[in-house]
Amino acid sequence: MRAKVPRKFKSPDMNLYDGTTDLKHHLSNFKSRMYLANASDATSCKAFSTTLTKAAMKWFDSLLPRSVSNFDDILHKFLTRFSIQKDKVKHAPSLLGVKQEVEEPLRKHMERxxxxxxxxxxxxxEAVIMGLVNGLREGPFSHSISKRHPTFLNDVQEQAEKYINMKENARLREPNWRLGNPHQSKENEREPKRKEEVGPEKPKRYHNYTPLRVSCVDVYREICHIEKFPPLRPIKNKKGGSRN
Structure with a gap:
């Protein structure tokens, strides 16, 4: 008994073809899914349109009625229309164009x-190592790689991971990373000290005072004999000063 063919063959991990990516990879992926589903030729013709989008879907819709008799006809027309896109497939020399930007961290550059x-x-x-060394920004890691001349990709990746961890750990230990702006933190530390030195402002007991019509010296001469006001204390010893 023949197994039933599912209605939809497009899976979440299969990207739609828009006419700009590698068409051979798309066809290989589609044929593998049709083979696993045991799909007939007619079913493959109908399912192929569900894997297209944008320019590729417009091309499929532009096919004349009854111009396709089997899936091989679709493949021939498809390859004739989009075979020019195969020149956009990247090759080893394209790695030389991957450069580390000025402010780009090493981890982000390695991922890209x-x-x-x-x-x-x-x-x-050899092409991977050459492209990586050529695209690195000048620094300790690029100098280390250039001197060692590694021949294995695992060695390069291990060295890069060590350098990335070292840089990230050093960054975490910086006060600027933990406390924010260091100048701002210093100002925050000085602020309470200034308040302590000045002290809290004492509330005023009276708001209106009678202005004096005589000098403070005359006032003190008049009240110096009163016991409630003790005489002034002598000034403490100071270099170059007087005790009187």
């Missing part, structure tokens, strides 16, 4: 470099 490597088929290890 590895993503480009995955898009290139049959990539030699």
């Amino acid at each position: 470099f590895n993503k480009v490597c995955l898009e290139i088929q049959d990539l030699p290890t």
Whole structure:
């Protein structure tokens, strides 16, 4: 008994073809799914349109009625229309164009470099190492790699991971990373000290005072004999000062 063919063959991990990516990879992926589903030729013709989008879908809709008799006809027309896109497939020399930007961290650059490597088929290890060294920004890691001349990709990745961890750990230990702006933190530390030195402002007991019509010296002469006001204390010893 023949197994039933599912209605939809598009899975979440199969990207739609828009006419700009690698058409051979798309066809290989589609054929594998049709083979696993044991789909007939007619079913493959109908299911193929569900894997297209944008320009590729417009091309499929533009096919004349009854111009396709089997799936091989669709493949021939499809390859004739989009075979020019095969020139856009990346090759090993394209790695030389992956440069580390001025403010780009090494971890982010390595992730971007590895993503480009995955898009290139049959990539030699020597080309990967050469492209990585060529694209690094000048610094301790690029100097270390250039001196050692590694021949294995695992060695390069291990060295890069060590350097990334060292930089990130050093960054976490910086006061600027933990406390924010260091100048701002210093100002915050000085602020309470200034308040302590000045002290809290005492509330005023009276708001209106009678202005004096005589000098303070005359006032003190008049009240110096009163016991409630003790005489002034002598000034403490100071260098170059008088005790009187």
